Amino acid sequence: MEQNRLLDSGKYMTELAQRINYLADIKGGLEWGSLRELSERVQNLRSKLFDLKEDELFVELDQIERRLDYLEDRVAQDLSSIEIVNIVRSPQRFTLQDILENCYDSYTELGGEGECNIDPAVVVARATITRRVKNRLYYHQVMVIGHEKGYGEEFRNGGCAKPWGNEKALRYMKVAEIEGIPIHSYIFTPGAYPIEDYPGAAQQIARNLFRMSRLKVPIVAFISEGGSGGAEAIGLADIRLMASRGYYSVISPEGAAAIEGRIKEGGKVPKELVEHCAAQLKMTAEDNLKLKTIDRIIEEPPLGARRGDYQFFRRLRYEMVRATDEVVLQTKSFRTFRSYALKRQSQEKTEGFSDEFDIHIKWSLTDSEKKRLLELRSKKYRSMGKGYKELRQSLGSRLSEAVETVKQNYYDIRYGLLRQRSRQVQKLIEEVSSEGSVFLKTVTEPVRVAYDFVFPKPKSENGLSQQDILRRSIFMQDWEQYISPLANEDKTVSCPNAEKYGCKDLWVPDLYGEFCGVCPTCGHHFPLEYQWYLQNLFDPGSVREFNKHIVSANPLKFQGFDEKLKKAIERTGRRSGIITFDASVFDIKIVVAMLYSDFRSGTVGSAEGEKFIRACDRARATRRPFLAYIHTTGGIRIHEGTLGVIQMPRCTLVVREYIDSGGLYIVVYDNNSYAGPVASFLGCSPYQVGIRSSRIGFAGPRVIRETTGADVPPDYHSAKNALKRGHIQGIWDRREFRKNLFEALMTMGGPHLYYK
Amino acid sequence: MEINLKDLLKKYKSHPYEDHEIRTPHTGVVHINVEDGQEVSGPTGRWKHRPGTLLYVLEREGNPKRITSRYTGFVAKLRKDLDGSFVQAGEPVMLIRHRLNKEEIIDRILREVLYIFPAPQRARYFFTPEVSAAMEKDKKKALNLKEGDEILIMSLMKRDTLLSYEGPAGVLYKVYFNHGDLKEQGAPLLGICSPERLPFVEKMIQRIRTEWDD
Known part of the structure; x- marks a missing residue:
């Protein structure tokens, strides 16, 4: 009996120590409140366990617990964004393994187990989840796909999926589609593991999004830690749930702080700046619900759910079943039943939850229901992430x-x-x-x-048939019609490859005039402004811009961003990082979306996403090829938070619809193309080409070094390497861009330049 | 051609450096950035992608070209008088003097006195089992080679080709590869020494190893 009491006190102390550590995790150390003192008191009691009288011991422990209760209440009352991030990162937080154990009745892990795995950061399992209806159990089969952070298991990489991990996820999504079972995806990732090895971080995420946009099974996602592109790789769902103490963000607060504070590599980012950025990024569940990037919040205990919070797992199971029901019911054509069932469910929601459901709903879908599912998914994503401004039009x-x-x-x-x-x-x-x-x-x-x-039979405007155009020389190019203003300087520059290839110094008027910014010795391409392409790539006078009235805004009221936006507008005379226009190349009419570097480094926010979508829809309506020419893109605009991230699934879905309808979608990368856009609506194109000397990738060298700890060679992201890895299909010379584009349109476009 | 080993050693003793003359690649105004005697380093990083110490800037037609050091060593014979003046192409500006260490000197001497058998193509190289067994059996015993001896196996993409030794007869003195190493075409594989020169070479190497200060 005595021994049992001692055992109890041991457990009691361990539990208290864990609670103290958890609070220290949230507050960023033991220095907050009296945590250090409490921790020392517990340590002290541990060392004197056998010297103290039992009553004294328990009195002391009770006192510590009361103090802890008080401290926990204080922390829970006013949780800041960075504290929520700390909750998510705490080693005591629940992981996918706990969900599989507690929410599902049985499961079989697929595509690897533990360390013997193509990517231990991604877990896929065929699982059974039960529904209780009037004391009767019904079983549902689901495919669970998610990130596993593990408990101190280094091989899990903290839930950062490698490209082949995301490929595994995609493979089993297809299995779920064949078997007709819903997918439950659980997002626990700080971000994707940024490596370019085949299938490539960005390209694989893009493939996942492309496939998920038309996956004919219900998908329900649950977000605990939604780190940008890594989260989207399995996050394009019909219903997106989020843990009340989770975060979903475009970038980690530390990453945002390093960018905002212009911190040099290896430099220390001030804590205050990290906290400031965490608050500005609007990454909490409440923020995301307001931004409509998620559908519902699942309540956790005030300080977040931990491994042993079984009540939370019950709630989560109920919510996952309910969400899947909702997706299935919305596809039903029998409206009365649908509205009845949804009404019942909303009543359940307001009246609290129990394990009991009123009705049993089968999760299999008929062909017409699948069609409706896809329509609803399309509608849902098209209506999301509208953080742009529409100007009054003249x-x-x-x-x-x-x-x-x-x-x-x-x-x-x-x-x-x-x-x-x-x-x-x-x-x-x-x-x-x-x-x-x-x-x-x-x-x-x-x-x-x-x-x-x-x-x-269609004839071109000037009366020439396509055959006539083909026969016409495509070398008749008048490069002199527009000369880059860069050529107006009387000086010489050195080619960066001079040492390797012995390139001679180049006189700037020659380089940017006659040579089109290309080194005549080695073929290195010096960057040129986007106007050069507008003038030289398309037929003279054919460029007609549209949707100019959709402009970038500051939807999150990110401090300091209004000024930055203003400066960009003053400098460029434009109001978003994308230009969308109709144009023609050797009389072939095409629709073009051009991300360019001058405006916030070609980053993609709500306005850019919306303009891209409208351009894509325009190409679909007019049955024209769609060209995405990426002069430069620096990724998703961090100042728009998840409103920017959501452009990834949004735009990919629209591209998928365009391609499915028979459209020819060509992507051409120039200069630098990185991160979110490449990992979604650009990387999903079947025809991707790089202009020589361009760089294409997921994360830049600095981010790779900081996250993986490994250095990368200087040409890691070069177009040549992207081609070797199979990310792009070819490299074009700038001087032959127009000719190559024409040939691509003719050869890939088929007789009608539009397949269906 | 007979090589006088003593003279060779004397040469390295009197001037244990490797000098690299830095000349201007083209015309321009020179702005020197180093001092005489200053230590400079060559390119660093795993891929030698970080440039070495900035030696001088050569400006022509508004194009300031940064000339960085390709070698590690110290600056000597710096032409400080050129600083700020216009120079022709090929004008010597300074020397980068690299002090050779023991191993570098041994390596250089060996390359001068040994016959080097190079890799005929990019492949993995192994000794034939007989040669390997002979070398294993008595590690101290020198292996004599004459023209036509089958000594190596060249292995690439599951194709194994026997290589016969071609060159003057002699003793295998140095092996430049580890068993199964992938070697580029032209990389040294074996160093063969004539038997009469062998005692001299061994003695000299021994002397360098014991007497030379790094």
């Missing part, structure tokens, strides 16, 4: 918009209604002609003549 702009609407209707009829019929008639004629003989030709010929009369 009368002229509104008029041209009205013209555009009329045009769009025309295209809808031409390519929607008539095209379908035209295809059917054409197919019928072909079938009859191929099977018939000369005898039949006499019958089909008059029909064909009539058909050609109703649906004449």
